[in-house]
Amino acid sequence: xxxxxxxxxxxxxxxxxxxxxxxxxxxxxxxxxxxxxxxxxxxxxxxxxxxxxxxxxxxxxxxxxxxxxxxxxxxxxxxxxxxxxxxxxxxxxxxxxxxxxxxxxxxxxxxxxxxxxxxxxxxxxxxxxxxxxxxxxxxxxxxxxxxxxxxxxxxxxxxxxxxxxxxxxxxxxxxxxxxxxxxxxxxxxxxxxxxxxxxxxxxxxxxxxxxxxxxxxxxxxxxxxxxxxxxxxxxxxxxxxxxxxxxxxxxxxxxxxxxxxxxxxxxxxxxxxxxxxxxxxxxxxxxxxxxxxxxxxxxxxxxxxxxxxxxxxxxxxxxxxxxxxxxxxxxxxxxxxxxxxxxxxxxxxxxxxxxxxxxxxxxxxxxxxxxxxxxxxxxxxxxxxxxxxxxxxxxxxxxx
Numbered sequence: 001x002x003x004x005x006x007x008x009x010x011x012x013x014x015x016x017x018x019x020x021x022x023x024x025x026x027x028x029x030x031x032x033x034x035x036x037x038x039x040x041x042x043x044x045x046x047x048x049x050x051x052x053x054x055x056x057x058x059x060x061x062x063x064x065x066x067x068x069x070x071x072x073x074x075x076x077x078x079x080x081x082x083x084x085x086x087x088x089x090x091x092x093x094x095x096x097x098x099x100x101x102x103x104x105x106x107x108x109x110x111x112x113x114x115x116x117x118x119x120x121x122x123x124x125x126x127x128x129x130x131x132x133x134x135x136x137x138x139x140x141x142x143x144x145x146x147x148x149x150x151x152x153x154x155x156x157x158x159x160x161x162x163x164x165x166x167x168x169x170x171x172x173x174x175x176x177x178x179x180x181x182x183x184x185x186x187x188x189x190x191x192x193x194x195x196x197x198x199x200x201x202x203x204x205x206x207x208x209x210x211x212x213x214x215x216x217x218x219x220x221x222x223x224x225x226x227x228x229x230x231x232x233x234x235x236x237x238x239x240x241x242x243x244x245x246x247x248x249x250x251x252x253x254x255x256x257x258x259x260x261x262x263x264x265x266x267x268x269x270x271x272x273x274x275x276x277x278x279x280x281x282x283x284x285x286x287x288x289x290x291x292x293x294x295x296x297x298x299x300x301x302x303x304x305x306x307x308x309x310x311x312x313x314x315x316x317x318x319x320x321x322x323x324x325x326x327x328x329x330x331x332x333x334x335x336x337x338x339x340x341x342x343x344x345x346x347x348x349x350x351x352x353x354x355x356x357x358x359x360x361x362x363x364x365x366x367x368x369x370x371x372x373x374x375x376x377x378x379x380x381x382x383x384x385x386x387x388x389x390x391x392x393x394x395x396x397x398x399x400x
Contacts (some may be wrong), residue, residue, distance in 0.1 A: 004079060004080055005052060006077060007159050009072070009166070011345050012171065021305075024050075026172040027069070031043055035052070051078075072175055079159055092107075092151065095162055096162070104141035104145045117369070124135070157375075176200035179196055179203055181205045184222070184286070194330050194356060204237045213341070238385075245376070257349055259348075261361050269307070291320065292341055299353070
């Protein structure tokens with residue numbers, strides 16, 4: 001069976017009222033960018049649907065790409081024919097006959113073209129009878145059919161579909177602003193970035209690197225994680241912060257139990273400076289309540305104190321197994337578990353405070369003037385930008 005279109009359903013975008021066009025425009029651009037390597041495809045959109053004309057491109061390969069685009073609720077391979085009764089009947093028979101495992105079916109007609117001469121319910125019965133007369137071994141089951149044959153009759157043509165495939169859901173990346181993701185080499189932060197993207201957020205990343213305590217392999221691991229995220233957002237910029245000198249000073253000057261709290265507060269101060277420079281309005285972290293000492297309610301309160309930026313925490317109510325499941329789904333898990341230490345796992349206090357006193361940490365920080373070191377650290381930041389092509393180029397390189 002040669003389907004000639006993919007029918008894309010918007011889902012949540014349909015609820016955006018007067019802003020809907022803005023969201024659909026972005027979705028159209030994101031799909032267009034995703035299908036750049038399928039030059040024969042053509043994307044047509046209207047207020048409640050998007051259609052991808054395949055024009056001979058491999059439908060399964062195009063479907064796989066569409067699964068990585070946030071903002072698509074579901075999609076279906078479709079056969080488009082003229083909105084004429086006999087043309088629809090002939091095509092419907094071809095579609096259902098191409099699935100020999102189907103023994104029961106029902107017909108669901110949506111008549112957008114109101115001047116089509118037969119009402120939806122009448123056409124369900126008419127088409128159902130025609131199929132029974134022309135395909136052997138079938139029965140109608142309106143409650144639990146093997147195939148629910150959808151007929152969508154529109155002015156420009158009629159689309160016939162038989163299977164609905166779940167899309168990535170959410171909102172198109174780029175519709176809800178930009179956030180700076182604190183990206184470590186662990187399992188959690190890439191998942192947090194992915195989930196932020198699912199809500200339409202465009203992500204830039206910041207990584208704190210502490211050579212020689214953390215190796216180039218650790219930095220490479222983080223850059224590989226950033227590349228993985230380009231699959232969902234097309235482009236990810238990574239700001240690499242040389243954190244060694246500041247970390248050494250804090251390790252030397254801050255009482256052991258408060259070292260973790262001080263380090264997190266410093267990370268937020270520097271992240272806020274980078275966000276301000278880049279015109280970014282929020283920070284995103286991979287924190288999950290109760291997972292480690294820095295993720296208790298008291299710790300997060302003490303850490304939050306140093307920034308006025310909103311902090312997005314997509315994982316806050318998830319347990320570790322849920323986070324691992326998502327990391328496996330999005331392809332970051334195997335990279336995340338590579339055994340290279342990041343700056344959060346060096347200089348770890350022997351007994352980190354799980355309920356840090358806010359006045360005490362302020363007192364400890366006030367005893368040292370960090371301002372020159374902070375400026376030196378920010379001046380040393382380097383930035384790398386990845387595009388989705390880099391992800392597939394790396395995979396290709398592995399084959400050489």
